[in-house]
Amino acid sequence: MGAYIVRRLLQAVPTVLGVALLTFLLFDAFGADPVRTALGNHATPEAMANLRHQWGLDQSLPLQFVDFLRQIVTFDYGRSFVTGEDLGTQIKAGALVSLSVTVPPFVFGGIVNVALALFIARHRDGIVDRASRVLFIAAMSVSALVYVLALQYLLAFKLDWFPINGYEGGWAAVKYLGLPWLIQLLLLMGPDIRLYRTLFLADINADYVRTARSKGAGEARVLFRHVLPNAWIPIITQNVTTIPFLILGSFLMERFFSIPGIGNLTIAALSRGDLPILKAVTVLGALALVLFNLLNDLLYAFADPRVRLS
């Protein structure tokens, strides 16, 4: 397995290099001039040259790219152009907040949605299945923004069950995160349950399940010992590849509920032309995706004994 991991990591190097090059070209070579954006109407050639020098943008593009690669390797992304603060500290703080927004509905939603999908699959074409199909398809066709606006208005403003928005550190955060969690749970239900139901249905009438039933296995045993384990691989794939996006946060939730996570940090950086933050978040996102794809493959071996890592 060790050799497999090393090989996969080496295979990831060109991917990360490609992402780094694309990110660099997108922001540094072809993007808008952050110096001009920062100085606005009062940009004089002297002020622009001075700021360009201070931000290291007066070096040649190859040198800037080499510096960017050094940042990726050392995980030292320098300082924000705009605030002058250390990016490592900002990203770490933002990532922790983003995880507090996204992980609880991801975990809780994962368990609930698998259970509900099993239940619905068990009653295929029954009233529950038909009703849920209509409900979830309708729910999935509504934009996430509508959920945010409607539930913020109804549950927070009208019914006063939650604060309208805001954030505090520590346990006090729970008070403010309740509504974003609920909205994310609702957003996950439709696509997750529809996917899991399809996966379970593919197995629920398979020969080995029929054999199990004919041998007298109870319905619970059939579902949990036979159907569920065989559906694990696509479920793992779907969930593990989602994890990097949990770290990157939920742009909508963070924006509308004033939560200081990575999502909000990124939007603020976009509007202010803060290239170091944008580059760091893009590359870290790509790195996380590569790593969690590797983890995904490793988990296959545990989920399915037939899978061999070689």
Place this chain on the structure above:
Amino acid sequence: MNLPRCSLLAVAAAICSSLLYLPASAQEPSVLTVPRLAQFDSLDPQREFDQYSDQALRQLYSTLLTYAYLERPYKLEPDLLESMPALAADKVTYTFRLRKGVRFVDNPCFAGGKGRELTADDVIYTIRRYADANVNNRSFFAMEGAVVGLDAYRAATAKAGPTADLSKTDVAGLRKIDKYTFTIRLTHENPLFLYSLTMAPTAIMPVEAVQMYKDKLSVVAVGSGPFMATAPLDRNGTLHLVRNPTYYRVYPSVGAPGDAEKGLLKDAGKKLPLVDVLDMPLIEEMQPAALKFLRGELDRRELDRANFTKLVLRAPDGSLKLAAPYASQFDLRSSPGGNTVYITLNMRDPVLGKNKALRQALAAAIDPAAIINVLWNGRGIALQSLVPMDLAGSETDTAAPARKRDLAAARMLLADAGYPDGKGLPPLTMTFPTADADTRNEFDMVRAQFAAIGVQLIGTFDDVPAFTKSMDAGNFQMAYYSWYADYPDAEDFYQVLYGKNVAPGPNSGNFINAAYDRGYEASRYMVNGPRRYEIFKSLNAIIRDETPVIVARESLRVDTVQKWVGNYKRNIFTTEMQFLSVDMAMKKKGVQ
């Protein structure tokens, strides 16, 4: 953030002192809650130059001069100064006398944690720091070329780098006379210089704070403003500020006509600030801000288009009032936005640049009043000159003739331009800095107005960085622009057509006209009065004739204010927080 342990003591002391300051009769501190619409960049005055940092800094630091809160047109008045600076007979040397007894807030950076008195040394230190190229990359333009020796000092700091100590390097234009008096010698007669002393980047900073906090000054404030922070401030969260017990200003006793009748002078002479606590939560989206305001969790909020339509009615005379039931719940305040929205025409464009009649035809076809009425629900003022209404030198002073849409004249001019009924004229392109629904609606209306004379219009919708790039490169034909006043002087608006300000300067359309430049230069440093206004008239005539821009409107800013908030009047050049009062008994009852 790792701050010195003794800062905890200072925080405790600050809280105690602010609480001790509360009137004995007060049951609870009065709290004003006003949203911030975006993160601040830095609370280090000399490093920042963005409106959201400015908004926070003005609560925490003080400048030498400020603007009268109530008076219009906007007028300079002393802040840290005892009186307005005196100009010597040489017309270039100003003598400044500081108020005595102004203190920085208590902070561990001072000996014993006790804030010391602000003196002339602090002012000179601050101006030098403001000029330091290693510190200030954004706002030096305001003093560039103005003070004897300051540009050379800036060049020396740039050459020496951030670690060099140039504190012994003399700046000939800055002289301390005594503890409270100093002089600034200018390179030439320049009354506009005084405006730079109102800007937050020139707010007075104690050297002890710089030495102790260094980069952490982006979130730590050690000023002498109306409020103070009791902990490092979080740019992502709520700025929680308390009254500075040693603050020195009082509520003004002079206002604009009608202010007394509106109750804006009832607190005249009272010590500022009028509230004990100022909370400024970060709320970047419109819906949560609107909901929080409706529930009474915010005390003041500027209306966006959607909420304006829902909450506000327009009377036939154009006046605005709140619809029922909001009229009994909130107050409505509207004020000119201090900006000019205009279409700039690229004079280097082969179609527009050499065809004056075509430019004039386009100007005659545009109907700003219709755009204001139909698209902006009356939230705008159709301008007849480049200068917004509340500034000296506006159309009120220059009697700029009213311009109305004249389709017959537009068609004639179009024919004179060689394109009768638009025949033979290729579609024109207009570039916009945003792509939101409001912008697209505005484009649709302008397109329809041009279509009435046979001119076809294509819109390109950028984001701000891409728009700026296009403007700098001259890669546009026409562009929708909004210029916000940096200071309340007409010069700030006439400079957008000055020949030496071509792109990447503010003259994006690259208009060059010798007569205009002469008039601009003659009026630039002139004191406001009939002579200056005569020159402005001639500049307006050149603009009207040459049509390098089509002036559209000034935005009208409309705020909703809770009934329990007193003294609200928007002042676009400074902060109103210290002047606002809050009736806590009414606030506790909530929105009725």
